[in-house]
Amino acid sequence: MSAHPSARAFLVDLDGTLVDTVGDFVAVLALTLADLGLPPVSRAWVLQAVGRGSEPLIRSALREVGGDAGLYEAAWARYQAHYLQLNGQASDLFPGTVEGLDLLKAQGLPMACLTNKPARFARDLLAAKGLAGYFDRVFGGDDFERKKPDPLPLLKTCEALGVRPQEAWMIGDSSNDAQAAHAAGCPVVLLRHGYNHGEPIDAVPALAHLDRLDQIGRLLAP
DSSP states (O other): OOOOTTOSEEEEOOBTTTEEOHHHHHHHHHHHHHHTTOOOOOHHHHHHHTTSOHHHHHHHHHHHTTOOGGGHHHHHHHHHHHHHHHTTTTOEEOTTHHHHHHHHHTTTOOEEEEOSSOHHHHHHHHHHTTOGGGOSEEEOTTSSSSOTTSSHHHHHHHHHHTOOGGGEEEEESSHHHHHHHHHHTOOEEEETTSOSTTSOGGGSOOSEEESSGGGGGGGSOO
């Protein structure tokens, strides 16, 4: 089996694309805010807030519960400590994730996990869920000067994999992934089961919109 002629590598998002991690965010934020004497945020709020990285998430959570912006440094320290303890415990693979990764891996092309999640958290989560072996490289939100939706992480990842942006498919779940891909010149495939800030992902232009990752087989040339 060989991939679509335009695909020479795959860049795959993590949260909302491979793993349903909202439960992790809800639990970690609740503990972090409690440490600061603040109330928790709701699961519904987390669903529309995740996607731009941990730092914006924490700042937004502080605003949501009426916490002072000056608490950010303390919140960030507590958040990291709690995430290291809880990472993956309240998360699950989306249906079709393993089968979809198997289809991609069978193409014999370079694969990178590219996420706004801090790199250590990403690597630990991939290992915990048995997904680490699928990827040649893993890049997190703290590996580059800017995060998605800026195209820089995609451009740098393509460089690391030795491909041109137009040859690398970005596989994600949100407008962040799509905006970054369009700006970088990468084709993008979007999953409907992710976290697109509460907006329907089908409204975002893409090569394809899939319900499950294993449906990507229909895009791969026989």
